[in-house]
Amino acid sequence: MEKAEYIKKFEWVPRAFCVLAMGVTVLLVVMGKLRDLAVLSGFFMASISLWYLPEEENSRRSRWIMLLSALAVIGVGFLELGQYFLAGQASVAWAHHRPLIPRSCVSFLMIGTALIFMHNRRYYWLARLMIVLIIVFSLITGVSYVYGIRSFFIVGDFLDLAPVFLMLCVGLLFAHREHGFLRLLSTDTAGAVMARNLFPAAILMPFGLGWLMLRAHDTDWFGSYGVSFGLVLFVVSSVMIFSGLIWWTSKLLDGIDLERRYAENDLRRAYTQTEQLLSAITSILIGITTDGKVTYWNSVAELTFRIAPQSVLQRSLSHCGVELDFMKVLDGVKECMAKNHLVHVDDVSFLRPDGQKGFLGFSVIPIKSAEKSSWFLLFGAEITKRKLTNQLKDDFISTVSHELRTPLAITKEGISLILDKIVGPLAPKQEAILVTAKENIDRLARIIDSLLDVSKIEAGRVELKKKLLDLGGIVRSSVGPFERRIQEKGLGLRLSIPDKEVQVYVDPDKMTQVITNLMANAVKFTEKGSIEVTVTETQDEIRCTLSDSGVGVATEDLPKLFTKFQQFGRMHGAGEKGTGLGLTIAKGIVELHNGQIHAESTLGKGTTISFTLPKYVHERLLKESVRDGMRIAVKNGSKTSLVIGTIADFETLRRKLPIDQLNDILEDVRGILKSSLRQSGDDSFQDLGEVAVVLTDCGKENAKAVKSRLQKITAETLGKKTLADKIRLEFGISTYPDEAEDEETLIQKAKEDAKKNG
Amino acid sequence: MAKKKILIVDDEAELVDLVKIRLEAEGYEVLKAFDGQEGLDKAKLEKPDLILLDIMMPKMDGYKVCGLLKMDARFKKIPIILFSAKAQKEDAELAKEIGADLYITKPFEASVLLAKIRELLGE
Numbered sequence: 001m002e003k004a005e006y007i008k009k010f011e012w013v014p015r016a017f018c019v020l021a022m023g024v025t026v027l028l029v030v031m032g033k034l035r036d037l038a039v040l041s042g043f044f045m046a047s048i049s050l051w052y053l054p055e056e057e058n059s060r061r062s063r064w065i066m067l068l069s070a071l072a073v074i075g076v077g078f079l080e081l082g083q084y085f086l087a088g089q090a091s092v093a094w095a096h097h098r099p100l101i102p103r104s105c106v107s108f109l110m111i112g113t114a115l116i117f118m119h120n121r122r123y124y125w126l127a128r129l130m131i132v133l134i135i136v137f138s139l140i141t142g143v144s145y146v147y148g149i150r151s152f153f154i155v156g157d158f159l160d161l162a163p164v165f166l167m168l169c170v171g172l173l174f175a176h177r178e179h180g181f182l183r184l185l186s187t188d189t190a191g192a193v194m195a196r197n198l199f200p201a202a203i204l205m206p207f208g209l210g211w212l213m214l215r216a217h218d219t220d221w222f223g224s225y226g227v228s229f230g231l232v233l234f235v236v237s238s239v240m241i242f243s244g245l246i247w248w249t250s251k252l253l254d255g256i257d258l259e260r261r262y263a264e265n266d267l268r269r270a271y272t273q274t275e276q277l278l279s280a281i282t283s284i285l286i287g288i289t290t291d292g293k294v295t296y297w298n299s300v301a302e303l304t305f306r307i308a309p310q311s312v313l314q315r316s317l318s319h320c321g322v323e324l325d326f327m328k329v330l331d332g333v334k335e336c337m338a339k340n341h342l343v344h345v346d347d348v349s350f351l352r353p354d355g356q357k358g359f360l361g362f363s364v365i366p367i368k369s370a371e372k373s374s375w376f377l378l379f380g381a382e383i384t385k386r387k388l389t390n391q392l393k394d395d396f397i398s399t400v401s402h403e404l405r406t407p408l409a410i411t412k413e414g415i416s417l418i419l420d421k422i423v424g425p426l427a428p429k430q431e432a433i434l435v436t437a438k439e440n441i442d443r444l445a446r447i448i449d450s451l452l453d454v455s456k457i458e459a460g461r462v463e464l465k466k467k468l469l470d471l472g473g474i475v476r477s478s479v480g481p482f483e484r485r486i487q488e489k490g491l492g493l494r495l496s497i498p499d500k501e502v503q504v505y506v507d508p509d510k511m512t513q514v515i516t517n518l519m520a521n522a523v524k525f526t527e528k529g530s531i532e533v534t535v536t537e538t539q540d541e542i543r544c545t546l547s548d549s550g551v552g553v554a555t556e557d558l559p560k561l562f563t564k565f566q567q568f569g570r571m572h573g574a575g576e577k578g579t580g581l582g583l584t585i586a587k588g589i590v591e592l593h594n595g596q597i598h599a600e601s602t603l604g605k606g607t608t609i610s611f612t613l614p615k616y617v618h619e620r621l622l623k624e625s626v627r628d629g630m631r632i633a634v635k636n637g638s639k640t641s642l643v644i645g646t647i648a649d650f651e652t653l654r655r656k657l658p659i660d661q662l663n664d665i666l667e668d669v670r671g672i673l674k675s676s677l678r679q680s681g682d683d684s685f686q687d688l689g690e691v692a693v694v695l696t697d698c699g700k701e702n703a704k705a706v707k708s709r710l711q712k713i714t715a716e717t718l719g720k721k722t723l724a725d726k727i728r729l730e731f732g733i734s735t736y737p738d739e740a741e742d743e744e745t746l747i748q749k750a751k752e753d754a755k756k757n758g
Numbered sequence: 759m760a761k762k763k764i765l766i767v768d769d770e771a772e773l774v775d776l777v778k779i780r781l782e783a784e785g786y787e788v789l790k791a792f793d794g795q796e797g798l799d800k801a802k803l804e805k806p807d808l809i810l811l812d813i814m815m816p817k818m819d820g821y822k823v824c825g826l827l828k829m830d831a832r833f834k835k836i837p838i839i840l841f842s843a844k845a846q847k848e849d850a851e852l853a854k855e856i857g858a859d860l861y862i863t864k865p866f867e868a869s870v871l872l873a874k875i876r877e878l879l880g881e
Contacts, residue, residue, distance in 0.1 A: 398846070402814070405843030406770055409864035413776040416868040422783040445865050452846070 010174075017171030018050045024163045033160045039100065042076030042108050045069040046168050049115045053175040070115035077108030103158045107134050107165050114172055131169045138162035138169070143207070147214050190253050197249040205241055209234050284360070284380035287367075290337060292316045292330060295375060304360075304382070306353055318741060323351035327634055329362060330742075331627070333376050336364040347387065347460070348380075358384040390459050397455045401448045408448075412441045443579070450581035453513075454564065457588035464507040464592060466625075468616065471504045471511075471535055471542060472497040478515035479533060482523050489523070492530030502537055503616040505624075510589045517582035518546045518609055526550030529606070537615070541595075545610035553601040561599050562587045586611070622692050626743040629694040630736045641695045641703035641735045643710065644750040648728040657726070668717060692750075703733045730754045761787040762879055763804060767797030767823065768812035777810065780868060781875075794818025801827055806836065808879055811858075813842035813849070821856055828857035837878040841866060 025043045028034040049069035052062040080100040110130040117127040141162045213234045278285065284304055287296025294317055297309040305322050312320045317329065325348050332345035345362040352358040363379040415438050417423055419431065426434075456462050475497060486493050504511075515533075522531045529549025536543050553561060565580040583599075590597045590611045601607040629640035647653060693710075695703055714729050732754025740746040764786045766774045771792060778788040789804055791797035795817040801809055809827070813820035820840055827833040840853045841862040853861040860874055 398844075402843045405864045406773070409843065409866065410770065410773045410776065412865040413773060413780070413868060417776060417779055420780075420868065422780060441865060 014053065014171040014175040015051060017167050017174065018047045021050075021164050021167035021171065022047050024167060028160055028164070036080075036100070038076050038079055039104075039161070042073050042080075043164055043168075045072040045076070046111055046115065049073065050168060050171050050175060053115070053118060053172075067116065070112050072112075073115065074109055074112030077105050077110075077112060080108065081105040100161075101158055103137060104161050107137060107158075107161070110134055111165065111168055111172075114169075118172065118175065127172075131172050134165050135169050138166040142166070143210075146207075147211065188256070190256050193252055193256065194249050197252070198245060201241060201245050205238065209237055212237075284362075284378070286317075286378040286380065287375055288317060288333060288378060289375045290333075292318065292333070294320065296377075301380075304353070304380075305350070324360070325349045325634065327627075327631055329364075329378065332362060332364045333378075336366050336376055340366055340368075342366075346383070352382075352384070358382055359387040394455060394459055394461065397452060401452050404448055405445065408441055408445055412438060415441070447579045447581070450579045450585060453585050454581055454588070457585065457592070462510070462589075462592060464510065466505050466507050468503055468505050468621075469508055469511075470501040471506075471544065471613070472502050474504075474506075474508060474511050475515055475533055475535055475544065478512045479519055481516075482519050485523050486531065489527065491523070491526055491528070494530060494532040495534075496532070497535045498537065502535055502542055504542055504613050505616055505621050506593055506613065507589075510592070514586045514589050514611065515544070515546075517586045521582060521609075522546055522548040522550065522607070525552075525607070539615075541612045541615050543610055543612050545608060547606060547608040549606040552603045552605050552607050553599075554603045555601075558599060558601060561601075562597070583609075618690070622694075622747065623743045625694045626736075626746055629696045630743065630746075632696045633736055636697055638697040639699040639735050639738065641698045641700065641706075641733055642746055642750045643693045643695065643703060643707050643731060643733050644747070644754050645691045645710065645714070645729045645731045646751065646754050647690070648730050653727065668721070692747075698735075700733070700735045700738065703735060707731045707733055732756070761785060762808070763787045763789060763806040764808045764810060764875070765789045765791065765797065765801055765804065765806040766810045767791040767794070767800075767815070767820070768810075769793055769815045770812070780872070784872060794820065794823045798823045798826060801833060801836070805833070808875060809836055809838045811838055811840050813840060813844055813853075821852065824853070824858050825856045839871075839874065839878070841871075 021043065025034065025040065029040065034040060046069070049066050052066045052069075081102065084100060084102060084105060110133060114127040114130040114134075117123040117130075120127075137158070141159050145159055213231065278298060281298065282300060284301045285296060285298040286294060286301055288294055293314055294312045295314070297307075297312050302308055305324065307320065307322060312322070317324075318326045328345055328348050332343050336343040343364045345364060348360045348362060350358055350360055359382070360380045361383040365377045365379060367375050367377055415434050418426060419434050419438065475495065479493070479495065483493065519531075519533075526548040527550065531549075532545075532547045534543075534545045534547075536545075562583050564584050587597045590613070593613055595611055595613040597609065597611040599607065599609045626640075626642055629642075632638075633640040693706070695706060698706070711729070711731055718727055718729075732750045732752065734740060734746050734749035734753060736746055739749050764781055766777055766781075766788060768774050769792050774790050774792070778790065781788045789800055789806060791800045792815075794815045797809070797811065797815075798818065800806075801823070811820045811824055820842065824838050824840060827836065827838065834857070837859040838857075839860045839862060840858040841864060842849060843864040850861045850863075859878055862871060862874070
């Protein structure tokens with residue numbers, strides 16, 4: 001059981017004593033033994049103070065109640081003490097009843113002090129001392145009364161009050177979370193077991209045996225041997241009972257101890273086994289916390305990075321001099337944190353011990369404790385060789401394609417020369433044959449192109465140059481080149497694209513390639529009817545659908561549609577022939593954009609292929625773009641800056657101006673930003689009330705220049721539109737890696753800077 | 759009017775010969791060079807009206823020839839068409855960066871090439 005839990009479970013104990021104390025007090029009042037209002041309120045205050053003592057996470061209010069009540073108790077002690085000393089003098093008129101004896105007064109003082117110091121770690125011993133003293137006082141008085149010793153201790157009122165004091169003190173002993181009796185009640189440690197076994201005996205036995213001995217002495221049970229025989233009985237019983245108890249307890253403790261030793265042995269064995277297992281692993285093993293601190297670093301990691309564990313442990317991975325693309329690794333950790341299951345990170349570049357650039361592949365495994373991943377295990381292996389093989393394959397394909405193209409170019413130009421009748425006349429039949437030859441040379445060239453594309457996609461070597469664009473625009477311009485063919489074939493073409501811009505964050509060339517490939521298939525396989533292209537926007541994604549009324553694909557062939565070199569209905573195709581790679585490439589590109597592609601078809605009726613793209617979300621894309629910028633900065637050893645422009649008092653403005661007008665203004669501002677960017681690598685984003693620009697390879701000074709230029713141009717433009725008095729833009733900058741290590745902080749810093757400048 | 763001079767630089771002699779036939783048929787004067795160095799020398803010596811330049815060549819590659827000519831004030835006005843069997847996007851971007859006026863991949867469409875040549879020559 002967790003510590004806090006068992007304490008919660010037994011929190012009622014001190015309060016029960018509290019209630020008991022109050023009960024006894026009420027009983028005393030009813031019996032007429034307690035008439036003093038001050039004493040009554042003293043007990044009441046002490047009970048209140050004790051009531052609030054065990055509360056978990058004491059609130060300010062209950063702390064004050066506790067303290068004030070304790071002080072009141074001390075006050076009662078002083079008041080009674082004063083009364084006692086003044087009682088002898090006749091002039092004290094208000095002492096209308098018999099004052100308390102000093103023992104009771106001091107008890108009040110002590111219990112108040114104990115209540116105050118109960119939660120003070122430093123003076124807890126003082127509180128405990130007070131409690132023990134009161135208990136001793138009360139017990140001596142109580143026991144004396146029970147045993148009938150009336151001469152000394154029964155003088156005065158302390159006898160009546162002793163039970164209340166006793167209850168309060170026992171309650172106090174249980175009240176403390178760390179040291180109190182509470183602990184002994186509920187844990188199963190050896191100490192607690194022993195205490196639980198011996199305490200009752202230690203308390204009850206002397207009472208019982210003492211009484212027995214006294215009875216023997218007084219009533220002459222054993223004749224003339226009475227006194228001595230009583231003593232003998234006492235001694236023998238004590239010895240027997242205590243020995244029995246100790247024997248029983250020691251057996252119990254032995255059991256616990258043995259269990260513990262077994263557990264310890266098991267643990268040691270498991271630990272040795274784990275150690276052996278870990279040392280047998282030939283992979284890099286790194287433990288890392290959620291905030292990037294290294295917690296484990298095995299010998300393989302030491303060998304690979306030539307950094308000893310002691311200079312890495314408990315430090316941030318990015319700060320311990322490891323020559324590693326840690327950004328990529330940390331991205332993997334972040335992804336793992338979000339998904340909460342294993343994530344693979346490939347192609348992490350690092351500096352090999354021989355000084356060469358190498359590559360590592362990592363598996364990031366979340367290590368869970370209580371449902372939440374608290375740290376991560378990075379399992380790494382060098383993949384340089386595999387990577388090199390891939391590289392060789394890529395180079396090979398690239399070389400082959402180059403080597404194939406050159407003779408192809410010569411053949412094509414030769415045939416073209418003849419076809420264009422530059423070198424002499426040509427019979428119609430000869431011309432027809434040469435046209436076919438030329439067409440197939442073009443086809444071969446297309447296959448080579450596609451093959452290159454596919455191999456690049458498969459090797460993950462496609463670098464997307466994403467921009468914020470209107471998908472409708474991309475669709476229109478991609479469909480354009482097909483219009484003539486569609487007309488020639490007598491087909492219909494319907495585009496249903498929203499009037500409003502459908503913003504997507506994509507690589508324009510690649511997206512055009514996707515739509516072109518899909519369109520080419522649709523046009524090729526449709527002989528009658530029409531082709532429809534639809535762009536729709538849902539809550540969380542953007543969908544583009546191409547439907548045709550063409551030959552369709554058999555249901556059993558659908559799953560193979562996106563595999564390489566699968567061609568269906570080839571016999572129907574007249575004119576330009578396919579490569580069998582178009583859909584594979586389309587799928588690859590869509591998936592690179594975190595989208596999905598899906599096909600439906602009915603043989604003879606037509607095919608519908610639709611793909612989705614993630615919706616443009618300012619925050620996420622800004623982060624993505626900033627991260628890309630940071631990665632470029634790490635690669636080039638340069639800096640990346642972020643300029644954020646926010647509209648001052650945007651909320652007020654939003655209420656005053658219609659939303660459309662506001663959007664137009666923001667669109668204008670983004671246009672200005674876009675046109676004044678330095679290079680194509682810079683990205684700009686717009687959200688309600690905010691525009692952002694990521695400047696790659698750009699330090700603070702350059703960013704400042706860009707910022708002031710942006711400030712000037714936006715001011716001018718707003719002035720021209722007579723909006724300068726209505727709208728004010730505040731710009732802020734932040735630079736990686738000088739100001740922040742991660743994208744969120746960088747964005748935050750830029751926003752703060754903008755606010756500061758406003 | 760004097761014939762316009764076009765310099766073709768490519769180590770593939772057969773291709774050069776074929777293109778020469780077409781360009782001469784179109785009424786241009788055609789000069790040939792078979793490696794980068796020769797191309798550069800001929801360009802400086804003959805000052806052609808346009809250069810068709812391959813990229814992968816012995817001695818000096820097309821990028822370098824193009825770069826050197828474009829940096830030289832005397833020759834930078836000469837339009838240069840880089841044509842190569844390297845069809846990757848990066849190649850086209852690099853060509854643009856070093857100042858080539860056009861990038862055409864092999865195999866090329868003769869009619870397109872001719873149209874572009876006429877356009878660059880301002881015809």
